Amino acid sequence: xxxxxxxxxxxxxxxxxxxxxxxxxxxxxxxxxxxxxxxxxxxxxxxxxxxxxxxxxxxxxxxxxxxxxxxxxxxxxxxxxxxxxxxxxxxxxxxxxxxxxxxxxxxxxxxxxxxxxxxxxxxxxxxxxxxxxxxxxxxxxxxxxxxxxxxxxxxxxxxxxxxxxxxxxxxxxxxxxxxxxxxxxxxxxxxxxxxxxxxxxxxxxxxxxxxxxxxxxxxxxxxxxxxxxxxxxxxxxxxxxxxxxxxxxxxxxxxxxxxxxxxxxxxxxxxxxxxxxxxxxxxxxxxxxxxxxxxxxxxxxxxxxxxxxxxxxxxxxxxxxxxxxxxxxxxxxxxxxxxxxxxxxxxxxxxxxxxxxxxxxxxxxxxxxxxxxxxxxxxxxxxxxxxxxxxxxxxxxxxxxxxxxxxxxxxxxxxxxxxxxxxxxxxxxxxxxxxxxxxxxxxxxxxxxxxxxxxxxxxxxxxxxxxxxxxxxxxxxxxxxxxxxxxxxxxxxxxxxxxxxxxxxxxxxxxxxxxxxxxxxxxxxxxxxxxxxxxxxxxxxxxxxxxxxxxxxxxxxxxxxxxxxxxxxxxxxxxxxxxxxxxxxxxxxxxxxxxxxxxxxxxxxxxxxxxxxxxxxxxxxxxxxxxxxxxxxxxxxxxxxxxxxxxxxxxxxxxxxxxxxxxxxxxxxxxxxxxxxxxxxxxxxxxxxxxxxxxxxxxxxxxxxxxxxxxxxxxxxxxxxxxxxxxxxxxxxxxxxxxxxxxxxxxxxxxxxxxxxxxxxxxxxxxxxxxxxxxxxxxxxxxxxxxxxxxxxxxxxxxxxxxxxxxxxxxxxxxxxxxxxxxxxxxxxxxxxxxxxxxxxxxxxxxxxxxxxxxxxxxxxxxxxxxxxxxxxxxxxxxxxxxxxxxxxxxx
Numbered sequence: 017x018x019x020x021x022x023x024x025x026x027x028x029x030x031x032x033x034x035x036x037x038x039x040x041x042x043x044x045x046x047x048x049x050x051x052x053x054x055x056x057x058x059x060x061x062x063x064x065x066x067x068x069x070x071x072x073x074x075x076x077x078x079x080x081x082x083x084x085x086x087x088x089x090x091x092x093x094x095x096x097x098x099x100x101x102x103x104x105x106x107x108x109x110x111x112x113x114x115x116x117x118x119x120x121x122x123x124x125x126x127x128x129x130x131x132x133x134x135x136x137x138x139x140x141x142x143x144x145x146x147x148x149x150x151x152x153x154x155x156x157x158x159x160x161x162x163x164x165x166x167x168x169x170x171x172x173x174x175x176x177x178x179x180x181x182x183x184x185x186x187x188x189x190x191x192x193x194x195x196x197x198x199x200x201x202x203x204x205x206x207x208x209x210x211x212x213x214x215x216x217x218x219x220x221x222x223x224x225x226x227x228x229x230x231x232x233x234x235x236x237x238x239x240x241x242x243x244x245x246x247x248x249x250x251x252x253x254x255x256x257x258x259x260x261x262x263x264x265x266x267x268x269x270x271x272x273x274x275x276x277x278x279x280x281x282x283x284x285x286x287x288x289x290x291x292x293x294x295x296x297x298x299x300x301x302x303x304x305x306x307x308x309x310x311x312x313x314x315x316x317x318x319x320x321x322x323x324x325x326x327x328x329x330x331x332x333x334x335x336x337x338x339x340x341x342x343x344x345x346x347x348x349x350x351x352x353x354x355x356x357x358x359x360x361x362x363x364x365x366x367x368x369x370x371x372x373x374x375x376x377x378x379x380x381x382x383x384x385x386x387x388x389x390x391x392x393x394x395x396x397x398x399x400x401x402x403x404x405x406x407x408x409x410x411x412x413x414x415x416x417x418x419x420x421x422x423x424x425x426x427x428x429x430x431x432x433x434x435x436x437x438x439x440x441x442x443x444x445x446x447x448x449x450x451x452x453x454x455x456x457x458x459x460x461x462x463x464x465x466x467x468x469x470x471x472x473x474x475x476x477x478x479x480x481x482x483x484x485x486x487x488x489x490x491x492x493x494x495x496x497x498x499x500x501x502x503x504x505x506x507x508x509x510x511x512x513x514x515x516x517x518x519x520x521x522x523x524x525x526x527x528x529x530x531x532x533x534x535x536x537x538x539x540x541x542x543x544x545x546x547x548x549x550x551x552x553x554x555x556x557x558x559x560x561x562x563x564x565x566x567x568x569x570x571x572x573x574x575x576x577x578x579x580x581x582x583x584x585x586x587x588x589x590x591x592x593x594x595x596x597x598x599x600x601x602x603x604x605x606x607x608x609x610x611x612x613x614x615x616x617x618x619x620x621x622x623x624x625x626x627x628x629x630x631x632x633x634x635x636x637x638x639x640x641x642x643x644x645x646x647x648x649x650x651x652x653x654x655x656x657x658x659x660x661x662x663x664x665x666x667x668x669x670x671x672x673x674x675x676x677x678x679x680x681x682x683x684x685x686x687x688x689x690x691x692x693x694x695x696x697x698x699x700x701x702x703x704x705x706x707x708x709x710x711x712x713x714x715x716x717x718x719x720x721x722x723x724x725x726x727x728x729x730x731x732x733x734x735x736x737x738x739x740x741x742x743x744x745x746x747x748x749x750x751x752x753x754x755x756x757x758x759x760x761x762x763x764x765x766x767x768x769x770x771x772x773x774x775x776x777x778x779x780x781x782x783x784x785x786x787x788x789x790x791x792x793x794x795x796x797x798x799x800x801x802x803x804x805x806x807x808x809x810x811x812x813x814x815x816x817x818x819x820x821x822x823x824x825x826x827x828x829x830x831x832x833x834x835x836x837x838x839x840x841x842x843x844x845x846x847x848x849x850x851x852x853x854x855x856x857x858x859x860x861x862x863x864x865x866x867x868x869x870x871x872x873x874x875x876x877x878x879x880x881x882x883x884x885x886x887x888x889x890x891x892x893x894x895x896x897x898x899x900x901x902x903x904x905x906x907x908x
Contacts, residue, residue, distance in 0.1 A: 018833040019217045021143045022209070024111035026154045026199060026217070028086035029057050031161065032078050032109065034100055035091035035116075036061030036069040043091045043115060046163035047151075051089070054158040054167070060085060078103050085109045089151070089161045094118030097147065098132045105140020113161050114146035119205055121148050134207045149204030150180040155197060156223055162202070171196020172225035174218040176211060178203055178232045179258075186230065186297060198223040212239035216831055219247030226252040226307060228300050232259060237618040237734045241289050241641075242804050248290025249472055249797070252307035252465060255293050256300050257282055281615050284639035285734070288648075290472050292465040299454070303461040306447045310423040312466045315392035317343035318459060319385040320366035322397040323373045327429060327452045328366030331395055334456035340463060342366075349388040356380045371401035375412035378404065382416045382424070393423040393462070395455050398437065400430050406437030414444025423462055427455040473796050475764045476646040479678050481518075487689055490516060494692045498722045502551045503694075507596050510713035513690075514698065517682045521710045522601070528594035530576040534569045536597040543567045543600040546575045547712075548583045552590035554714055557629060559586035565600055572597075601709065606662065606671060607700035609637060610680065612687045614694050614718065619732040620687050624680065626658045627699040642684040643737040645761060649680035662703070671703040679708055691732040694718035736803040742862060748849040752813060756858060759808040759824065761800040766812075766821035768795060773822075773843035781876045782841040784900065798826075805829050807866075809858045811842075811851050822846040825855030827863055827871070836863050838873045840882075852881070856889055864907050872904045 031051060037044030044063070048070050051059055060083070061069035064076040075081050078088060078100065088104050090097055094116050101112060119130040130147070137144050145152055151162025155170035168187050175190075175197050177183030183202045190197070198221065201214060211234055218224040227247075234240040244253055259278070286293045294303050318340055322328040335342050345353075345365050353363035357377065362368035367385060369377050378396070385391050398409050406428055417424045426441055426448040428434040441448040449455045493509055511521045523540065526549050527533035537544040548561030556562050560582035563575035576595055583592055609627030612620050618641070625637030638655040640648065653659045653676060664670030679701075687693065695716035702709045721727070730737060743757035759767075771790055779787045801808060811823040823842035830837065838859055842852045863871050873891065875882040877899060891903040 019213060019220075019831045020833075021110040021141070022213065022217045024086040025113065025143065025145060025152060025209070026159070027157050028111070028159070030060065030083070030085045030087070031055065031057065032060040032062050032075075032081060032085045032088045032104075033069075033091075034062040034078065034088055036063050036074065037066075038069055043163045046165065047089060047091055047115070047161070050160035050162060050164070050167070054160055056158055058083070058085075078109060079107050081107070086111065087161070088112040089115065091115040091163075094122075094126060094129055094147070098129065098136050101133060101136045101142055101144070102140065105136065105142045110141060111143045112145070113149070113152050114144055114204070115149060115151055115163065116146070117148040119147050119207075121205060130205065130207060137208050144208040145201065146204040147207065148180070149202040150184060151202055153197070153200040155199075162200075166191055168200060169196040171198060172223065173197050174199045174201075174214070174221070174224045174227045175229075176201045176203060176214050176227065177230040178206070179230055180204065182230050182297070186300075189298075198225075206235050210235045210239075212236060212243040215240075215243040215247055215253065219243070219251060220831065224251065226254065229253070229255040230297070230300070231255050231257045234617065237285065238804075241285055241734050242736075242802050244286075244289035244291050245472065246802055246805060249469065252303075253289075253291045254300055254303050254307065254461075255286065255291055256295070256297055257293060278615075280639045281618050281621050284621065284641060285618060287468055287471065288641055288735070290465075290468045292461055292468060294461055295457075299457060299461065303458060303465075306423065306425060306458050306462050307465055310417075310425075310445070310447065310462065311421055312469070313393040313423050313459070313463050314466070316340040316460075316463050317390055317392045318456070319343045319345070319388065319391040319394050320397065321369060321378065321381050321385060321394060322366050322399075323369050323371050323378075323401060323403060324397070324399045325362075325368055327397045327399060327427070328368060331397060331427075331452035331456055332366060334453040337453075338456055338460035340456070340460050343388070343391045345385070346388050346390050349384055349390075352384045353381065356384060370403075371399075372403040373409075375404040375408040378409050379412040379416050382413060386416070386420050386422050391422070393425070393459055395452070395459055396424060396426045397452055397455070398426070398428045398434065400433045406430070406434040407440055410437035410440035410444070410446075414441060414446050417444060417446045423459065425449070425455045425459045425462075427452050471647065471651055472800070473793060474647045475792070475796065475799075476648070476761050478762045479646050479674075479681055481678050481681050481685075487516065490690070491692070494690070494717050494722055497551075497717055498719045503717045503719055504551055504554055505715040505717065506549060506551055506593075507547065507713060508549070510696070510715040511710065513686060513696075513715065514710050514713055517686045519679050519682055519686075519698075519710055520708050521713070522598045524596050524598040526594055526596050527576075530573045533576045533595055533597055534572050537566065537569070537572045540597065540599050543602070544572065545598050545600045545711075546572065546579055546595045547598075548579050549593045549596045550583065550587070550590045551593070553583060553587055554716075556712075559583050565602070598711070601702060601704045601711065604700075604702045604704055605669065605706065606658065606703040608658070608703065609697070609699045610683055610701045611697040611699065612642075612683075612693065612695065614732065618734045620691075620693075622652070622680075622684065622687065624652045625656045627701060631699060641735050642687045642733060643735065644681050644684035646677050646681065647761075649677040649684075652680065653677075669706055672706050672708070675708055688730070688733065688737045691727075691729065692718050692721045739803050739807075742807075742809065742858065746811075746854055748813075748846070748851060750849055752815075754822070754851070755812040755814075756809055756854065757812065758803065759799055759801065759810050761796070763810065763821060764792070764795050764799045766819065767799055767810075767824070770821045770824065770843050773845060774841070775844050777878075778841065778844055778847075781878065781882060782839065784874075784876060807859070807862050809855055809862070811846075811855065813846070823851045823855055825852075825859045827859045829866065829868065834869045836866075836868050836871050838863075838871045840885075847881075852885055853888070856885060860889065860905070860907070868907055870904050870906050872902065874900050874902050876900055 035044040036048050060081050061074040063074050066074045088109050120127040153160045180202050350363050428437045438448045514521050525536045527536050543565045546563045566572050607628035611623045615621050622640045623637050626634045636657045640652045662671040698710045698713045702711050806828045808826045810821050813820050813822045825840040827836045840855050886903050891905045894902045894904050
């Protein structure tokens with residue numbers, strides 16, 4: 017969906033309460049109490065059995081109100097709800113909050129009701145929060161469309177909860193902790209309004225500085241990841257997700273499948289989109305508070321200031337538990353601390369200012385440590401002893417934080433004696449946690465958020481990876497396998513896929529007899545490896561189907577006989593087609609795993625890490641999503657323990673990291689191109705003398721996709737891949753050839769050069785103001801885009817071996833998803849050659865392809881070429897002011 021009509025939920029001018037009541041303890045009465053007691057707009061109770069509710073005239077149905085209503089709140093029995101929503105749609109009510117339970121969470125009959133409610137909602141365009149929810153609260157609008165009796169205070173945090181009971185509990189806790197909200201939404205069964213819609217809405221809401229979520233599961237992975245990645249750069253998104261351990265797991269045919277558990281996939285999704293996941297509910301608010309009010313740490317090196325040794329040790333242990341580092345203080349810092357602190361104080365890290373420390377000693381120690389280049393942030397600990405009071409120490413740290421460019425997190429340890437100090441810290445925008453361990457966890461979440469944002473902001477390098485691969489023969493291989501009743505490709509067939517994508521493989525040949533195996537081994541050169549060749553045997557070692565290090569003809573003959581005999585004993589029904597023979601690589605530096613598995617919600621998920629026969633034992637793998645680029649591939653590697661060895665460790669040689677990056681990107685492209693692949697393993701992907709070699713591979717075919725034939729080619733992906741279909745070659749009016757293609761993150765340096773080519777006049781016409789400095793953070797938003805939400809077509813001119821970006825046309829799809837905003841600019845040296853018109857035509861074609869209703873644009877009145885172009889392309893003037901004209905083009 018989109019954010020269309022969500023403003024009627026969060027800022028309605030009028031509300032109809034269906035099921036309004038005065039019966040004490042009823043949901044209808046609690047709703048009326050909350051709405052009438054706070055809300056300033058019109059309220060229309062709906063109850064066919066009453067003439068008035070709480071002194072307000074009641075109506076028998078929404079059709080009898082006779083006035084414009086923005087929002088309906090429903091608390092009637094489940095069987096009545098679809099009919100009520102139908103009446104709402106017929107009378108023009110475009111939004112509803114359905115409190116009622118008894119739908120899919122209840123039983124089969126409830127599931128049928130829910131499907132009917134969905135159908136009615138879609139038919140009449142009624143946006144629905146719920147059903148089975150506790151409602152919506154918007155403190156700034158004095159709106160409480162909820163039956164909760166405790167109302168949260170106003171603040172800047174949007175809180176979205178999938179559990180009504182958990183949401184109620186957290187609101188109660190937040191009130192005690194003086195945490196305020198811009199909005200609270202209980203989403204219930206999410207038949208319509210879901211996490212993606214709400215992230216889109218609150219991402220643009222000026223009253224919201226951060227978004228926190230209690231999540232059980234997402235309903236639409238593709239839309240969630242698109243929304244989250246679009247706004248995580250601007251506002252922190254923090255989630256705590258339940259259900260980390262699945263009660264049961266379906267049998268899987270590959271190592272990748274067994275490793276890609278639900279929680280692993282969610283972690284990868286959060287990381288890819290810039291969402292910060294926290295482990296405990298209590299961490300949600302401290303993390304939100306920290307991210308909204310403190311500068312993000314540049315690194316994981318923490319300085320600790322404490323007035324007692326024990327808490328400092330506890331914090332130090334927690335630093336390593338959370339994967340951070342205890343900062344090694346610069347020698348100049350140590351000397352300054354020695355001058356500022358008593359001789360008995362500890363000037364190492366943790367810095368112990370002693371139990372008699374006054375507020376000034378705390379402040380001075382913090383000031384010195386913040387200046388240390390080795391310190392990325394501070395954790396300050398206080399225990400009530402004989403020195404400064406909790407309140408005075410808190411004031412000193414709050415003042416220190418005001419001018420600091422590094423984050424400060426605190427723990428004022430104790431109860432009543434430190435309560436006021438904690439309040440002072442919170443009022444000063446300094447996060448405080450009850451224990452040293454929790455303070456460290458809050459800092460670690462900040463650092464994790466930093467790392468996630470770096471992933472969104474880092475510009476990838478261009479890799480020498482061919483972007484187009486021939487796969488027609490490979491498609492036929494998949495079809496033939498399914499037609500013959502197979503879902504598992506042989507090793508030889510699987511390696512053919514890898515070879516087609518230039519992933520290095522060990523040459524593998526099939527021998528149907530022992531003598532054929534001897535001949536093949538002689539051709540390949542000894543020593544060799546023999547493996548059972550059968551479409552019915554996936555894990556060869558489980559049936560004794562692998563023989564290694566065979567050095568003579570007799571070794572090969574005997575190994576062939578043993579393999580065939582064991583396979584027949586272990587798998588009597590298996591079709592045995594002989595053995596595969598390949599060269600034995602003895603000096604293997606590392607055994608890696610590279611694979612993919614289809615998650616039922618997120619689609620194809622990649623796995624990378626330590627491989628070999630003990631892959632499940634090592635548990636050193638990480639998940640990621642195609643498409644990959646150089647940065648994303650590198651980050652996948654960095655997140656494994658074996659990465660340290662791959663770089664070269666203690667004098668041992670490592671792997672070629674660039675080769676690994678390139679092959680992960682190639683593998684990613686293969687997964688994009690083949691929705692028919694259900695599971696794939698390359699295990700081991702060996703590193704031999706520093707170079708890669710795929711020694712074994714298996715592919716499990718998704719027969720359902722093969723049998724369905726051509727469908728949505730990217731249905732199996734949670735993230736829209738690079739849209740190569742929009743690329744084309746074109747010729748400028750002066751005869752030079754130009755490639756027109758969608759922009760890529762790797763294009764950032766080229767777009768900087770394009771901007772440098774603009775004259776002041778071109779700049780004014782495009783950006784409606786004087787020239788300003790464009791930063792990397794600005795440019796990454798132009799180049800690293802979500803192709804589902806926007807498109808930028810660039811013209812690339814290659815001359816003298818150098819590729820230049822000479823123009824760009826851009827389309828940004830609006831929040832309603834039916835309108836796009838268009839702009840085009842061409843560098844001054846290439847103006848007047850027809851490129852602007854061609855880019856505009858491309859953008860119009862893409863807008864039509866995406867199903868938009870219209871395109872809008874704004875042009876400077878001084879920009880005659882742009883005005884002429886828009887007129888030529890059929891744009892109509894919509895409005896104008898002193899400086900600019902707004903125009904639109906109807907599509908279809």
